[in-house]
Amino acid sequence: MxxxxxxxxxxxxxxxxxxxxxxxxxxxxxxxxxxxxxxxxxxxxxxxxxxxxxxxxxxxxxxxxxxxxxxxxxxxxxxxxxxxxxxxxxxxxxxxxxxxxxxxxxxxxxxxxxxxxxxxxxxxxxxxxxxxxxxxxxxxxxxxxxxxxxxxxxxxxxxxxxxxxxxxxxxxxxxxxxxxxxxxxxxxxxxxxxxxxxxxxxxxxxxxxxxxxxxxxxxGGKSPVIVAEDMPIATAVERLIYGKCLNAGQICVAPDYVLVPRGKTASFIAAYQAKFTSMYGQVANNDDYGAIINQRQFDRLQAVLQDAKDKGATVVAASNETQSAVHRKMPTQLISGVNDDMLVMQDEIFGPILPIIEYDGLAQAIEYVNQRPRPLALYIMSFDSGVQQQILNQTHSGGVCINDAIFHVAADDAPFGGIGPSxxxxxxxxxxxxxxxxxKTILQRGKLNTGKIVHPPYGNKLQQMLMKFFVR
Missing domain, CATH: 3.40.605.10 (Aldehyde Dehydrogenase; Chain A, domain 1)
Structure with missing residues (x-):
């Protein structure tokens, strides 16, 4: 080119x-x-x-x-x-x-x-x-x-x-x-x-x-949310949903997938749908909910959804309306039954699609995150300080929010950046x-020049004393 x-x-x-x-x-x-x-x-x-x-x-x-x-x-x-x-x-x-x-x-x-x-x-x-x-x-x-x-x-x-x-x-x-x-x-x-x-x-x-x-x-990368056992599902949804819906999910630090304890997928979907409806209702004509930037990106997201469906995933919309192809409006599409063969789990989604993955035990959730490229952000949903510290110690990410999502980017008094592929x-x-x-490091000497002590010829007694003093 x-x-x-x-x-x-x-x-x-x-x-x-x-x-x-x-x-x-x-x-x-x-x-x-x-x-x-x-x-x-x-x-x-x-x-x-x-x-x-x-x-x-x-x-x-x-x-x-x-x-x-x-x-x-x-x-x-x-x-x-x-x-x-x-x-x-x-x-x-x-x-x-x-x-x-x-x-x-x-x-x-x-x-x-x-x-x-x-x-x-x-x-x-x-x-x-x-x-x-x-x-x-x-x-x-x-x-x-x-x-x-x-x-x-x-x-x-x-x-x-x-x-x-x-x-x-x-x-x-x-x-x-x-x-x-x-x-x-x-x-x-x-x-x-x-x-x-x-x-x-x-x-x-x-x-x-x-x-x-x-x-x-x-x-960017695939920024995970770990919902711990102690966290009420409705509270977890309330804390992460804005980070997923802002700019219709077209954010480098948007939650990319959610790890929930086994058996809690249905309650997560129900809680997400309820909260989404209270925030946005119907998105097609809602001024508070944004569109996908252009047709190319809209088509890409549709292809990701279709690929997941074709490979056995279940897709449920966050609101009871069809996607608006005319206005490129997409309520969050919640996907369960995903696997690594699906496009949705291979690249950063960068849009209103949210896979939900179940885990057995916190160690398995941490292992799932660590088996993948290090993300730009990681979100911990837990009020248990021990759980929080375990995840912080055992995972790597550019930044972390505990019981929130994306707002760490707004911290003016803290660095923002990724790690590795992010x-x-x-x-x-x-x-x-x-x-x-x-x-720029600047060393300044005055009239007294002690640097000449180490000038050649080497081996005088003062140099030998210096070596014995500093090399110990």
């Missing part, structure tokens, strides 16, 4: 322009960063209606409240948090030189890396473009954003907003199909952040490797600032 030479040249020219601007101002002052963040915040507030309306157009339908909760509000909270803590983050960190290096001073200076590339997915195109951008600005960098080709109206609104705040040599926005995304990921950025599927993440990392570009990969690296909060900064 090749893109026109002119387009490649344009990408390179923008990167060179940003790099030149960075070299002219390689250490933006605290006041500069604060001014940019404050201007971005005011732009988000001013453009919120345009952004939420654009999201609604791109999806066919998307709840304005969902967009405010999951796209606009997290960005504003992120800016507020960064403004509160940025001065402290920017301060050099004092370290101990130790007796061997004394007398000397050691500090770590957090320096902007330069130009950051950000590849944005279609599911939360505001939060997952502006969010990393906030981090890049806080760390003193410039940024190029590659937006998804599946959200053209949102892209238009984002571009209009960002052009009001930034010159292109500070923040540049790129649009285009997969060929542009491939060329973008191959640019020699100083850091590259990609949010998307594990499959595409592999291509991005491979392209970045040619330039030795450091990468942060925010991927990603690498972290951002959000201080960890994001550190990810997009170079931690």
């Amino acid at each position: 090749n893109m026109p030479v002119e387009a490649q040249q344009t990408l390179t020219a923008i990167l060179q322009s940003q790099r030149q601007a960075f070299q002219a101002d390689p250490a933006p002052q605290y006041s500069q960063r604060v001014a940019q963040l404050q201007a971005l915040k005011q732009a988000l507030i001013a453009h919120q209606d345009k952004l939420t309306n654009a999201l609604k157009q791109d999806y066919g339908h998307r709840s304005v409240d969902d967009s405010m909760i999951s796209d606009i509000m997290p960005c504003i909270n992120n800016i507020n948090y960064s403004l509160k803590h940025l001065k402290k983050w920017m301060q050099p960190s004092r370290r101990h030189a130790g007796l061997l290096l004394a007398p000397a001073k050691i500090k770590v200076q957090y320096q902007p890396v330069g130009v950051v590339g950000i590849i944005v997915p279609w599911n939360f195109p505001v939060m997952l473009s502006v969010g990393p951008l906030i981090t890049a600005i806080a760390a003193g960098n410039r940024a190029m954003l590659k937006l998804s080709e599946f959200t053209p109206q949102t892209n238009k609104a984002l571009i209009a907003m960002l052009e009001e705040v930034f010159e292109q040599d500070s923040v540049a926005v790129i649009e285009g199909e997969a060929d542009v995304a491939a060329a973008f990921s191959a640019l020699p950025f100083d850091h590259l952040l990609f949010t998307g599927s594990t499959t595409v993440g592999r291509h991005v990392m491979r392209a970045a490797a040619d330039n030795l570009t450091p990468v942060t990969l925010e991927l 990603g690498m690296g972290h951002y959000h909060g201080k960890e994001g600032f550190l990810t997009m900064s170079h931690a």
Whole structure:
């Protein structure tokens, strides 16, 4: 897949322009960063209606409240948090030189890396473009954003907003199909952040490797819910259902499958249906429930459902209505009797389909999770502290919610990231600032130079004494 030479040249020219601007101002002052963040915040507030309306157009339908909760509000909270803590983050960190290096001073200076590339997915195109951008600005960098080709109206609104705040040599926005995304990921950025599927993440990392570009990969995977024996089924459903229904399940940390104690599948389905009906009723004409982003994704989900049915699974809808192919509205489809031969258990679902799997004993549930690739999130439904700790100790995942789902992503004061096939690296909060900064160690000596003690010729008595003192 090749893109026109002119387009490649344009990408390179923008990167060179940003790099030149960075070299002219390689250490933006605290006041500069604060001014940019404050201007971005005011732009988000001013453009919120345009952004939420654009999201609604791109999806066919998307709840304005969902967009405010999951796209606009997290960005504003992120800016507020960064403004509160940025001065402290920017301060050099004092370290101990130790007796061997004394007398000397050691500090770590957090320096902007330069130009950051950000590849944005279609599911939360505001939060997952502006969010990393906030981090890049806080760390003193410039940024190029590659937006998804599946959200053209949102892209238009984002571009209009960002052009009001930034010159292109500070923040540049790129649009285009997969060929542009491939060329973008191959640019020699100083850091590259990609949010998307594990499959595409592999291509991005491979392209970045040619330039030795450091990468942060925010991927996905099949995030499990473990419902323990002590947890009432209705309570478990109440705690996880919002995480599955927000954006119609098109979330990288959405519950992907549920493990329930043997014999509790029917009660789980009944509880889910009751709670879903109380939250949404009929989804076809419900403004609170979103649509599938496009026909391609809708057809993919239908194929996953049909494959499960063909291989013996039972599918029950969360509401007593047929799926709306016209409006691409799908109430949660609850699937029981699944096995690993089915597509629904092989790849991340990324939609309103929820497999239910029964287990015998907590050890079996943990083993089931551990036999599969490490997920981006894991959800524990239990009020038993012993059970909670056992699962935490014996499983690996990017993050965890106990008795809740997806809300850990909203924690500004904690890192977000995956592990293994679900990603690498972290951002959000201080960890994001550190990810997009170079931690430069600085050793400083005064007029007294003790380093000459270890100069050749070797073997004098002082050196022998030092060796005996430190090598013990």
